[in-house]
Amino acid sequence: MLNRRKTKILEAIVSDYIASAEPIGSRTIAKRYDLGVSSATIRNEMSDLEDMGYILQPHSSSGRVPSDKGYRLYVDRVMPKKPLNKDHREYLKRAIAMDVNRIDQMMRDVARAVSHVTSYTAVAAEPLVRRHKIQHIQLVPVDDYAMAMMLITDLKAVKNQMVIVHQAPNHGVAGRMSVELTNLFKGASADDLCELFTGMARHRFAEIGFDVRLVSPLMDAVYAALASADNVQVYTSGMKNILDFPEFADLGKARAVVGTLEEKESLLTLLADNSEQITVIIGGENENTMLRDCSVIKAKIRINEHFSGNIAIIGPTRMDYSQVMTVLGAIVKNLTLSEIDR
Amino acid sequence: MLNRRKTKILEAIVSDYIASAEPIGSRTIAKRYDLGVSSATIRNEMSDLEDMGYILQPHSSSGRVPSDKGYRLYVDRVMPKKPLNKDHREYLKRAIAMDVNRIDQMMRDVARAVSHVTSYTAVAAEPLVRRHKIQHIQLVPVDDYAMAMMLITDLKAVKNQMVIVHQAPNHGVAGRMSVELTNLFKGASADDLCELFTGMARHRFAEIGFDVRLVSPLMDAVYAALASADNVQVYTSGMKNILDFPEFADLGKARAVVGTLEEKESLLTLLADNSEQITVIIGGENENTMLRDCSVIKAKIRINEHFSGNIAIIGPTRMDYSQVMTVLGAIVKNLTLSEIDR
DNA sequence: GTTAGCACTCGTACCAAGTGAGTGCTAACC
């Protein structure tokens, strides 16, 4: 572990670099921070820090820049925790629709507000419903060959799915079918669905006199409603902010990031996270090579006792980790007015 | 109107500039196009074209570049129509899910495929359901204070809306309420909904003995399901392509475009278009000043006799109008395999 | 262990000259 002075110097380099995007020299540190030693001493310490891999020199006569390892140490041990800025707290409170019944709107608002407050890019995804338990299934015939299925889960998520069949039943039959399906599937999750359920459904349909050929498309629809990625919304906000950072003046880099942020699949991979903690991924730690010049800070966000979505902030490696973690912390903890208030 | 030679020269300038992004000189035209005259003559003609405002000179000793007016003339009268490239036709055919029952997927696929084929940015929106007529309304209680409403229109669009009430009815009552609401509203569109309907509903609810206090939230929900912009999906694809064009190497310009493409509202404004024709908006003709350096080609796309969504292609002013119009033309005409085949 | 001093490095800004693509104009040509 580093001694106190080296730690101070690393902190100075990281925080100055975050603010200025310019390599930091020994004299700058000597002047700006009151370490009680001369620039020459700081130079010696910096040389050590470089040997240890915490900082880098872009070229032999320039100042130092933090390495991924340096940022990592900074984030894990050195970084001071910032309190949540009062204006930001107010802004977040006002900007986020606190209507738990419009999860989609809420997630969109969260992404928007967080990207606005941090001036990075925010990505948020609705909660997955894979694990939710089926509470109610409702079928409504749409025309001769299609039924609309509405599926409600124990956690109040509502999903639609079109069911295409060779011959749709009439309203009355569809209604009774809804009751039967609800009885059969109530309490099951997408992960529970298997041949057993199909068999049960087929048996019951035959028993009552429903068309057994409907079972297979219905099962598929139930599964799709709960497990299809198409049924998950991902909200991105503040992509243009990326273009403000000098590190992305290189259009190739900007392209890589914008391309990644455009793909729902890569965003879902990025967001996937079950940790209860706020997770920080720094530069090269990203599995997605397109994000090698970015850092990602992500968290599971709890909306109420039932729902939790995911949010990630994406910015340059040189991002204000402390601020972002503070903002996410406030939101993660609990998305209620009173909690953001504290 | 321009004489034949001037037209040829304008065509040469525009098409060369589209291909190269470099100002075109008289000698280049003389060499590359067989006009049977020398570069000096072409110079004289170009001078005339500049006086007429069709071309511009970035600086006094450079070649010429088309002006917005020049592009306009090119698009309206000069441009040769390209046939749809065979590979592209195949690609479009394969890439677009032809499942009319998944409009959302289809619009997403259209945007993706078109942006891929053209290498510009594509934006597509689902059809609006404002004008659709209500065919069926289904209510399902979710908990004590909420019902999920599923609304199906005559054109088979399915919309969800949560209805928050002080006391939700049980399943049976919700079912009967669904029948009543369907009877009351069948055939009405969002634009028809007015006080009259509210009055009728209130009267009928009182008659049957339903809780009259539910009428107002129900009416709001019906309206929101049909008319809320929140219920329209907009798909953007190929934003990163924008960053490939040298005209957007200036990060300020790139930022303006990316920012606009991020905002659902501005995209909906951009897409709004009832013309049956393919519409071309060139550079400064854009009402949105953020898109002053872009051209937009948009069209209403017909999916089948019922549905039509909107699509727009956004690229630099120097875009390949002919190619894009050909591609859109193929899709606009009719989104069925057989039509794209032709 | 700390520091002052100094030589050295290297990116950047600046400048001047050269290059070349392109123009406009003029006078001659068909």
Place this chain on the structure above:
DNA sequence: GGTTAGCACTCACTTGGTACGAGTGCTAAC
């Protein structure tokens, strides 16, 4: 009168050379 060759001129861009300055590493003295 339209066309063309020729020529002077413009201007962005490249190249190379110089100066600058921020910053370093090393050394010797404190």
